[in-house]
Amino acid sequence: MPLNLFSPGRIGRVELKNRLVMAPMALGYCDKGFVTDRMVEFFRLRARGGVGLICLGAVQIDPIRKTDYDMVNMYDDTCLPGLQRLTDAVHEEGSKIFAQLLHQGRYARSREYKGMEAVAPSAVASGYTGETPRELTLSEIKALTAYYAAGAKRALQAGFDGVELCTNSGYLIGQFLSPLTNQRTDGYNGDLYARMTFLLEIIAAVREAVGKNFPLTVRLGGHDFMEGGNTNSEARRIAGELEKVGVDALSITGGWHEAQVPQITMEVPRGGYSYLGRGIKEAVSIPVIMSNRMNIAVGEKILLEGGADFIAMARPLIADPELPNKAQQGRIDEIRPCVACNQSCLDRIMTHTAVECLGNAEAGRESELAQGAYLPTQVKTAHPEKILVIGAGAAGLEYARVASARGHSVTIWEQGSQPGGQILMASAIPGRHDLAELINYLTCACAKQGVLINYQVTAGKEDIIKKVEEGDFTRVVVATGAGPLDPKIPAEKEARVVQAWEVLKNRAEVGSNVIIVGGGAVGVETALTLAEIGTLDSAALRHLMLYRAETPDELYHLLTHGCKKITLVEMSNSIGKDIGPSTRWSVLARLKQHHVKIMKGAKAISIAEEGVNLEIDGGQVYVPADTVVLAVGAKPTNSLYHELKGAIGNLVLIGDASKPGKISDAIREAYRQAISFGSGGSIPIQKLFD
Template sequence: MSNYPLLFEPITINKMQMSNRIVMPAMHLNYTPDGAVSDQLVAFYRERAEGGAGLCIVGGCVINDRSGGPFMVNILKDDDIPGLTRLAKAIQDGGARAGVQLYMAGAYAHSFAIGQQSISSSPHFSKFTKQDAREMSLEEIAQVQDDFVQAALRAQKAGMDMVEILASAGYLICQFLSPTINKRTDEYGGSLENRMRFGLEVVRKTRAAVGPDFCVGVRVAGNDFVPGNHTNEEAALFAKACQDAGADMINVTGGWHETKVPQLTHELPAAGFAYLARGVKRAVSVPVASSNRIHGPGLAEEILARGDADLICMGRPLIADPELPNKAKAGRVDLIKRCVACNQGCFDAIMTLGPIGCMVNPRASHEALGKPGPAAAAKKVVVVGGGAAGAQAAITAAERGHKVTLFEAADTLGGQIAWYWRSTEKPDFAAIPAWQGAYLKELGVDVRLGQRAEADSIAALGPDHVVLASGARPVMPPIPGLSGPGVVHAWDVLKGKAPVIGREVVVIGGGAVGLETAINVAKRGALTPEQAYYLTLFRGESPEAIDRLLTTGSHNVTVLEMLPKIGKGVGRSTAWIVYLLIKRFGIKPITGVKVLSVEPGKVTFDSSDGQIAIKADTVIVAAGAAPVNDLLEPLRAKGLDVSVIGDAGGGLTVLDAIAQGYKLAAEL
C-alpha cells in the first residue's frame, strides 16, 4: 500500500489529468520585475513540478494595466505568450499540470503602480492599500470582463492546462460581491444575485471563449472575515453559481487581506480553514481545493479522508521544500523541511517588494543559480553549535562531500529554537531541529551532542575549516538594581526557568523578544483554548464572558522601551498581529523612556513626563543578547581557519542565520 493513498490518487478535472491531489496555488513571488517570465520564475516552478506537485498555478497574473502592481507576471498582451509558453513547458516537463491565475485587484491596486486611480464596484476607500477607488462604468465592466477573457485565451495559447479566476482575498470580484462596498443601484448591485453578476459573467464569458474542454477554476473566499460581508453560507452559494456558469473546480481560501483574522501565521491552527472548504464542497459537485496552513502530507490525507476537499493547496510548504510530495510518497516525511508559518522569508519580503525566500529553504529565490556542486576537494570541517545556522552549515557541507563533525553542548539540536517554540506557542518551529537532525543522520555527519567543544579538542581533529556557530547569551544592561530579587531575564521566563510572581509585571525592552515575553506572561491565567471549548460547548459562560476571559490573565504587564516605537525586530507582515494581541491582552507599552533603577516592588524611569516610578512585582529584562565567540581567538591562535556565523557573529533572525550557514558551506 502506498503512503498517503488519497493524496497521491490521480484525478481528472474536465480534461486535465493530475497525477495527485497536491496543488501549488498562485502566490506573489516578486521574481518578475518587469512582468515578463524570468529565468528565476521558470527555475522555481520547474523544481516544484519535479518535486511532485500535481498542479502549479502561477500568479496572480495581471490582465490589464489597472490590475496589479510591480513584479507580477503579465498576461495582458500577446507578447507575453512566448514567456508563458516556456513556463508552461517547464512545469509540464517536470511532471505537473500548469495553470495561471487571472488577477484584477480593483481597489487593492496602488495608484503609484498603475499610474491612475484604482477602480471598484463603487466609490471605496481601501483599508488595505489606503487607496480611493472610483466606481466602474458599465463600459468599464464590459472591458474588464473582456480582459479576463483575453488573458484566458493567451494562457490557452501558451499551452497552459487551466486558468483560475481570482474571486477571493478582497480583490475586484470580491468588491462586487461585498454588500459593504457594492452600493450600485444598477444590475450589478443590490441583491446577492446582482452582486454575483459581475463575477459570474466573467466565468461564463471565459468558458465560452476557451471552449468546453479547457479547465476553468475559481478561487473564492470561504469566509470574508470582514464584518457585514460574506460568510461561508454566501461563499457556498457563489461557488454553486460559479459551477453553474462553467467552473470546473473551486479553490477555497480564507478571508480578505484587510481582515483582522490571521490567515497565514501560526495563530491559524493547522488546516484551520478546512471547514470552509467543507461548507463549499457540500454545495457543489465539482472538485474543491482546501487552502491555508496545510503543512504536511498527514494533515492533507486526513482532510481528503474526511471528505472536506478533493484537492490540497500547499503554497508555502512547497516554497519550504519543493520535494515535499516526492518525500511523502517515498515515506521520508522525516526529511521534509516543513513550513513553520514564520512569514520571515515570504510575506515580509512581499511587504518590501523583495523576492520571496524562505527561512528553512535558503535556496528559495535562487533556484536559477542551481544547486551547489560537489566540493573540488573534500575537507575536514568542524561545526561548533547545533542551532539553526550551525546545523544548516553542517548539512550543506556534508551534501557537498566534506567530512563534518558537529559539536553541540546541549543534549538536543536547535539552539534557541529548542525552547523558543514551546514558550511562544509556535510548535511548527520544533520541525526545524527535527528535520535538520534527520538530514545530519542521513548524511553521516558525526554529531556530538552534550559535548562542549574546546580549542584543543577541535584542533585534535585536524580540521581544514572550523565553523563557529555558538550562538549568543542574554545581556543585562547597567541599570542599578537588576541583580536584586524579583528580576529575571526574558530567556529564562520563556524557558520556564524563572518564576513570574505577583500582579504587576514590567518588561524592560520592547523589541521582538520583549513583546513575545510580554504576551506570554499576559496570557498566563487567561482561558486556554481547551477551557474555552469546554465552556462554549456546555454553555458554562456567555459568549461575551468567554471573549473577555480569553484575554484576561493573572498579570498586568507594562513594557518599557527606550525607542520611540515598540516592535524593533518584529516582521512587517506579522507586526499587526503582535500589536493586536498587545491591545487585546491589555499590555501597556511606554516608549521613549530611560530606566533609571529597579528596587524591590518598583521601577523608576525618565520619560517626557518626567521621572516616574511604577509598581513592579516582577521585572523581566529583554535588552538583547551578546555573541558567544569565546573560541574564536584560541582557534585562530592554533592556526585554524575559522568562520563565524549566526548569533555568534551578531544578532540575526533565524532566516538570516540559516541563509548564512548555507552560503558559507556552499562556498567551502
C-alpha cells in the same frame, strides 16, 4: 504513505497525477511582468518535486492599470514566448499548470501603478492601501470583462492547462461580490445574485474565448471575515451558482487582506479553516480545493474525511520543492517544514522584494545556484574535508546538513543536551511551536547523512587546536550563537531582575506584577508568554462550550485574562518594530487582547526592590513591579572564535555568533559558507547572497 493525496484526480478534462496543488502567490521573480530564468527554474523544481498542479499567481490582465511590481504580464502578446517557456518546463517534469487571472481593484496602490488611481465597484476607501478608489463606469466594466477573456485566451495559447479567476482576499471580483464595497445603483448591485453579475459575465466571456473544454476554476473566499461582508453561507450560495454556469472546480481560501482575523500566520492552527471548504463541498458536486496552513498530515485527514477533493499549499512548496515526492515515498521526516513565519516570503513581497524562505536558502536562487541540472547539495565535492562545527543551533545544523550532503565528514559539538539553540526558546512562545519542526528536520537530515552530534561537550581552545593538529579536523566552524544584552540599569540588591531569555526557557520565576524592559520582538513575545499564564486552555474551552457551561462573553474573558499583570516598556515610539508586517499587526492585537499595558517613549533609569523608575516625557514615573524582565537585545557569543583566530587555518564564524539576526539570516549564511569551498569557484556565492 498518504493514500488519498496521491490518488489521481481530474479538474474538467485535465487529469492530475495527485491531489496536491501549488497555490497561487506573488513571488517577485518576473522582470517587469515578463518571465525570467529565475521563475522558470523555480517552478521547474516544484514540478520535478511531484506536485500535481501548479497555479501561477498574480497574473495581470488589464493593459491600462498595470504594475511592474511582482505581477506577471498577460495583457498583451509580448508575454507569450516567456510563458510558453514556463509551461514547457512544468510539463517536461510531469505536472500541469494553471494561470490565475487577477485584478487588484481598490487594493492597487497608486504609487505602484505609476500614479494611476485604483478603480473599484464603488468609491469605498481601502483599509489595505489607505486610498479611495474611483468607481468604475459601465463601459470600463465591459472592457475589464473583455480583458479577462483575452487573458484566458493567451493562457491557452501559452500552453497553460487551465485558468483560475481570483475572487478572494478582497480583490476586484470579490469587491463586486461584497455589500461592503459594492454600493452601486445599477444592475451590478442588489442582492447576492445581482452582485455576482460581474463574475458571471467574466465567466461567460472566458468560456466564449477558450471554449468549454479548457478548465476554468474560481478561487473563492470561504468567509470574508469582514463585519457585514460575505460569510460561508453566502460563499456556498455563490459556489452553487458557479457550478451551474460550468466552473470546473473551486479553490477555497480564507478572508480579505483587511480582515482582523489572522489566517496564515504561525498562530493559526494547521488546517484551521478547513471547515470553510467543507461547507462549500456540501453545496456543490464539482471538485473543491482547500488551502490555508496545510501540511501532508492535515491534507490527508481532510481528504479522508471528505472535506475537500484537492489540497493546496504555497509556502510549504517554497520551503521544500520535493515535498510531494518525499511524502509519497513515506519520507515525511525528510520534508523541510514551512513554519509560517512569513519573514522571508510574505514580508518580502509586501516590500516588493523577491520571495525567499527562512528554512530554504535555495528558494528563488535555483537558476543561479544550479550546476547543470543539480543544486550544490546534490553535487559531491572532489575535495572532502573533516569539519568540526561548534554549536547545534539553526546555523550549525544547517552548515552540517549542507556540508555533509556535499560529501564532507562533519562532527558537531554541542554544549547543551539537545539541538536547537535559540529556536528551542522561540518555539516555546505561544503560537510559535511550529519553529521546533525546523530543528527536527535539520537534526533528522544530519543524522541520515552521517553527521555525528556530541552533546554536553564544552569546546575549549586547546582541545580544538590539538584535534586539528592531529588531523581529526581540517576545518572548524564556530556557531556558538548569541546571548542577551545587559543594559546595566542600576538595581537595588533586593530587586528581582531576570533576562527574557531565561523566562522563555522556563528557567526563571516571575511574580504576578511584571515589567518587561524592551518592546522589540523578544519583549513582545515574552509579554504574550507571561500574559497567557492562567488563561483557559483549549481542552477546557471545548468542554465548557460543548456543555454551554458559561456564556461566550465569560469564555472570552477567561481566554484573555491570565494571572499576571504585564507592563511592556519601550524607549522608542514603536512596539515590535523588528517583527515582519504580515505578523506584527496580529501580535499587537494579541497584546491588546491580553491586556498588556504598553508604555512607549519610556526609559528605565533604575530598578528598585518593588518597582522601576522610568523617564518619560521629560519627567520621572515610578511603576510598581515585583519582577523586572530585561529584553533589550542580543550580543554575539564568539570569544572561542577570537581565541582560535590565527591558531588554525580554516576557521569560519556563522549565525548569531557572527551577527545576531533572524533565523533566516543564520540559515542563509550557513548555507553560503557550506557551499563556498570545494566548488571549484563555479558558483558566484557572495553575489548570490548579498
